[in-house]
Amino acid sequence: MSEKAWSWIDHTTFPSRRGAHEPFMRQVLAQLTALGWSNSDLFGIEMALEESLTNAIRHGNRLDESKQVVAECKAAPDRFWLRVEDQGPGFKPQHVPDCTADENLQCCGGRGLALIKAYMTRVDYNDCGNCVTMEKVRAAAEAP
Amino acid sequence: MAKLRRIKVSESGQVSVVTFVDSKIIDEAEIQEMGQELYDLVERDSRKKILLNFANVEFLSSAALGKLIGFDKRVKQHAAQLMLSNIRPEIYEVFAITKLTKLFQIKDDEADALAVL
Numbered sequence: 001m002s003e004k005a006w007s008w009i010d011h012t013t014f015p016s017r018r019g020a021h022e023p024f025m026r027q028v029l030a031q032l033t034a035l036g037w038s039n040s041d042l043f044g045i046e047m048a049l050e051e052s053l054t055n056a057i058r059h060g061n062r063l064d065e066s067k068q069v070v071a072e073c074k075a076a077p078d079r080f081w082l083r084v085e086d087q088g089p090g091f092k093p094q095h096v097p098d099c100t101a102d103e104n105l106q107c108c109g110g111r112g113l114a115l116i117k118a119y120m121t122r123v124d125y126n127d128c129g130n131c132v133t134m135e136k137v138r139a140a141a142e143a144p
Numbered sequence: 145m146a147k148l149r150r151i152k153v154s155e156s157g158q159v160s161v162v163t164f165v166d167s168k169i170i171d172e173a174e175i176q177e178m179g180q181e182l183y184d185l186v187e188r189d190s191r192k193k194i195l196l197n198f199a200n201v202e203f204l205s206s207a208a209l210g211k212l213i214g215f216d217k218r219v220k221q222h223a224a225q226l227m228l229s230n231i232r233p234e235i236y237e238v239f240a241i242t243k244l245t246k247l248f249q250i251k252d253d254e255a256d257a258l259a260v261l
Contacts (some may be wrong), residue, residue: 018172043203043234050170050205058172100243106213111206111242118241 016061021053044119051112060086090129150178169204179211199230229257
């Protein structure tokens with residue numbers, strides 16, 4: 001998708017402090033609301049934003065305020081794209097235990113990743129695992 | 145008893161019915177506080193039947209789910225019973241995606257839950 005096809009593009013950097021991601025999240029959700037996204041889609045996107053941004057702050061940069069989180073977002077009436085990068089060592093998503101397996105239901109961890117995957121159309125991690133890129137394509141019947 | 149800030153508790157027969165003050169349960173400090181208030185119900189107040197009514201909850205993060213799982217463990221350790229009710233469809237989907245519908249007993253509404261607790 002060419003850059004011109006996006007209705008809105010934003011790029012921000014914030015320190016790894018609890019809650020530092022909230023203004024960016026509010027801005028993205030306001031833009032998507034203005035673009036006509038449904039409440040149901042907005043719920044899933046809010047979940048993906050919350051989980052990916054707090055993962056970067058808390059697990060990636062370990063709340064070290066000298067480390068930054070970089071977030072880039074693109075939005076259109078039928079497509080949402082997000083990239084979140086932290087300055088941590090990264091992780092291997094395939095090594096995170098499946099939180100939905102019966103033996104792991106009571107374990108901590110992995111639920112944020114499972115929720116992102118469930119609500120997004122596509123989720124990719126870079127090789128070292130400190131950068132996640134995700135995209136949601138709105139169902140044809142729902143697009144304006 | 146310490147003043148509750150994140151939950152409200154009422155009694156219905158032998159059941160302690162809990163509702164949540166926050167419609168969005170995402171703030172980490174508030175989740176910690178909510179967890180402690182829930183833990184106190186079984187650990188300090190020895191309540192044996194607890195119903196969490198989610199009617200007021202519009203959004204919750206995986207950190208909040210983690211705290212609810214921790215609470216479920218404490219409930220079981222104290223031989224108490226826990227049930228959830230009034231979960232709106234978007235929130236129920238979060239429980240379904242994470243398969244927590246297998247861990248928690250969930251009823252449509254408070255009356256259904258109170259009938260079996």
